[in-house]
Amino acid sequence: MAKDLTAATVRTAKARPAKGDPTGPVVRTEYPDGQVRGLHLVVYPTGRRSWVLRFRFNDRTKKLTIGPVIDERLAPVDLIPEGEARTLAEARIAASAARTLIAQGIDPTAKAEQEAARAITVREAANRFLVEKRTKRNEPLRPNTLANYRTCFDGFICKAIGTSPIQDVTLAQLHGIIRSCADRPSMANAVHRTISAFFGWCASPRVGIIGSNPFSGIKLESSDSKLTRVLSLSEIGKLWTATKDGPFPFATIVRMLLLTGQRKEEVSQLTAREIDRSRSLWTMAGARTKNREAHTVHLTAATLEELDKAGRGDGFVFRGRSGDTAYAGHKRAHDILEAKLAFDKPWTLHDLRRTVKTRLAELGVPSDVRDAVLNHKSGGSRMDAHYNQHDYCEEKRDALIMWSRFVTDVASDEQVRLAYERLKTRKRFRDAINARPAQWRRYVSLLRRYQRFCEHVTTSHVTE
Incomplete structure (x- = not known):
């Protein structure tokens, strides 16, 4: 059990070598107080001293920095501002008040964290995000993903609110950033995804830059931004x-x-x-x-x-x-x-x-x-995704050969393309495009002749 700290102990306390290495360099050393549970005197190798309170809140170990240490106060004061130096007695009073809040279900570090977050700008938080963000597998982001994030930050997000404290960012500001690129649906989607990932990361328990995510649950404003474009033949x-x-x-x-x-x-x-x-x-x-x-x-x-x-x-x-x-x-x-x-x-x-x-x-x-x-x-x-380990190598080859023929011999040849579009059933076409090269060339020739015949019949009908 820890002994009660005394004024003499506080005044003479020094940093000590690490345990197990008595001849090594001195390291940051903590002296627990037996009177107020969790209160510690911290002595750094440089000689600097401070008071901290260690406690558990919502099954997480947390630390509240009370402030620097002074051995005695020459003139009494009615109120000591947060973060100011304190004597042993004053540190015990501050630690006891914090423990009272903990017993009431209030986290005494919340206010301090919010004040710290208020001083962090969006640009500073974005720089941390680009360095520390990980995938669901806890792997670094792919270079292309990082490049896309940087484009959205530099071109839109930080350009609009980069110097603003992240704690003060509003949902209206975020909607305004997305609307600024509404004429480019793909970019609007990218900016939306970046904002969602960024503020979700900032509000995560592991990071805790902000208390809540202002963009939580916000979906794209319109389904028109979905990309469904398929090129015609x-x-x-x-x-x-x-x-x-x-x-x-x-x-x-x-x-x-x-x-x-x-x-x-x-x-x-x-x-x-x-x-x-x-x-x-x-x-x-x-x-x-x-x-x-x-x-x-x-x-x-x-x-x-x-x-x-x-x-x-x-x-x-x-x-x-x-x-x-x-x-x-x-x-x-x-x-x-x-x-x-x-x-x-x-x-x-x-x-x-x-x-x-x-x-x-x-x-x-x-x-x-x-x-x-x-x-x-x-x-x-x-279940199929787990058990089916087939690599589809031959099937992929056949599909790409067929697609290559379609692009070079059908879509790019106007007569063949028009003949293809005239076909009422495409079973024979599919058989031919999967056949040997010589058979496919003969079928393409037939399609070309078929289109010329159709054009001739149409022209003759119009002339008559």
Whole structure:
């Protein structure tokens, strides 16, 4: 049991070496008081002394810093401000008052924590968030996720409220930030996700920067911001034609996205060592994928032809201006290409991924194979996801070969595309597109002749 501290003990107390190392350097040392439970005299190696109260609240060990130590008070005072120096007797009075609050179910550190949080700005809290935030698996965030968070903080959140105390941020301010980018649904979604993750992290018990999350339970204001854009067949054809002659590397990246259905960052950060031309395989490690699972992509003849445009050097296949970093100029190049194509509706690079999955379904590819092609978690039962360890390697290869034929021979050829759209049933088409190359070429030729025949009949009818 701890002995009662005395004025002499407080005055002569010194920092001691760590236990088990009597000859080592002195370390921070605490002297418990036997009179008030939890009250400690803390002596630092520098000689500085302070009073702290250690206690448990809601099954958590907590600490209340009472203030520095003075040996005696020369003139009596009626009220000692919080955080001011105290004698032993005054520290016992402050500790006893705090323990009374604890017995009443009040956390005496709450006010101190709120005052500390009030002094933390949104920018300072955001910097901590970017360093300390972890995934549900307690792993560091992926570089792409961090980059997206930084974009939202720098471009919108901190630009609007970066210097404001985080404790004073209101829900109206957060809604205003999201509305400021409402004309860009994808960015509004990203800002919404960042705000939700950031304030949820700040309010978590482990962090405790704020007492409650002002953005808790807030959903997107309108379902119109959901991204459902799928390119039509004519748009696919126009995009394929428009990117035939560059500019490199953006045009090649767009074609790779369309042919493989992979994510923009996965294609842009492709490295030479991930490509196995002898087996026509592109293999990504788990660190490069969103679900952190290794993923293989079959490289069709059309895809390898696009890769050949980049050469066969080491490092990143698509390089930025510096030569040793991955290409990152998508925004400006996309805006130029979008103006050139002049589609009826705006489109994004991620729409190509949605387009691939939708068109594969149209071509009769089963859902589990479509998920495997895009490296999505299967939509089956949890039991199936646990026990089904099939890699779908052959099925993915067949699906991507079929999709490559569809893009290069159907969508990009107006006569074949129009003939395809005229078909009342597509069973024979699906059989042909999965057949050997010679059989597929003959079927494409038949489609082209069929469209010319339909055009001739229409023209003759109009003439008569």
